[in-house]
Amino acid sequence: MDLGDCYRLLGLRSGACFADIKASYRRLAQQYHPDINPGDSKAKEKFIAVTEAYKLLLHVIPQQETAPPSSHSPFVGYQPTKVTHPETPTKEKPKEKPKPKPPSFSEIEQRLKWKTYEHLQQFLKERRFPQAISLAEALAQRLPADAEVRQWQAISYQIWGRALIAEKQPFKAKIYLKKALKTDPHNKSLCNEVQRDFQMLEQMF
Template sequence: MHLSECYRLLGVPRNATLDDIKVAYRRLARKYHPDVNQNDPTAADKFRLVQEAYKTLKDADKGDLEKELFSKNVATRSQANSAPPPPPKTYSKPPQPHPKIKIEVKQVSNKVDPISSNPELKLKLDMLRRVQDLLKQKKYVVAIAVVEGMSERFPNTPEVIHWQAVTYHRWSSELILNGKLREAEIYLNKALTTDPKNRELAFEVNRDLERIKQLKNKS
């Protein structure tokens, strides 16, 4: 996830401090936590995106600090090696301290919902919710059409890849129940190819492929 998208998701400017980022993350984490939004099927995806954005910005902030400290240490050593000997001490009247100026900093709370204000992200979440609703209604063919359209618009997106593979697997299970073993086998292989890193899905797909093999032997 790019840093610019992380800032946009958390609703903070690019010059925000780590404390500002933490405050924004806690606010959005409470807002999108799945336990609070049990009736919203997209809450888990929103919560995961917010967590990923916060982790990316936190790691980036740590890396920038380490680079800054390293640069300061190198500069200090270089100046110490090349600096001329200090001039002899002279005694004079110590300078008078400047009057301290108190600066009051007010933190501005950004109450804009970053997900609602991002049309592309909102479209993606709405379409994912539609796919999940179609799967609940067992409208697998329509769900496949929707999720394949999403893969063209949002390529290499983990959420889309996951639900595309899940949709293929759900449809293959229905095909097995209807005795369409050859077609079910095709969609099971599609599920494996679409999301090969999903171990849990791979286990279920391989189990169904073995089940098809046994059914074919019986017939």
């Protein structure tokens, strides 16, 4: 089950927030729960599938989508008022446009990124490659401009490709090795590893 399947099972669009995912799961779980549908095997299968999709999304979607403003900021709730001298008229100075702040990760995105990285490492260590790939792809979809996330995704593809070579699945291995190169084409060390893997594939034929 990939990430897109999870969203579809819950009746949601890709990238839905945690609140929507939770609400949809509760509604479907109540609808298909075995206690409500005794003896209905289709309802039971649907309940299991919805629950598995919800669990997988919990590893990817942050459970807090908005961060409250810092109570320590002296400007929270502050609205300045214009003060002029009652006897002397003053000319209003042209308002300066505020300079745009450079884009930066929010705290939520940072927590999501490194929490997902920990899960990704654990999945790769346990050789749970489909789950690792789903996590990496979901994170790359949420943070498409992050070069570090793109590198993790490419390495996950390459590791799975090498594992597939060991399992004597050369055609599937070739697909994921090509994905690794396409995802992070400027990573020289990764390219070298993939070239070694392709040499191993050639020896199998």
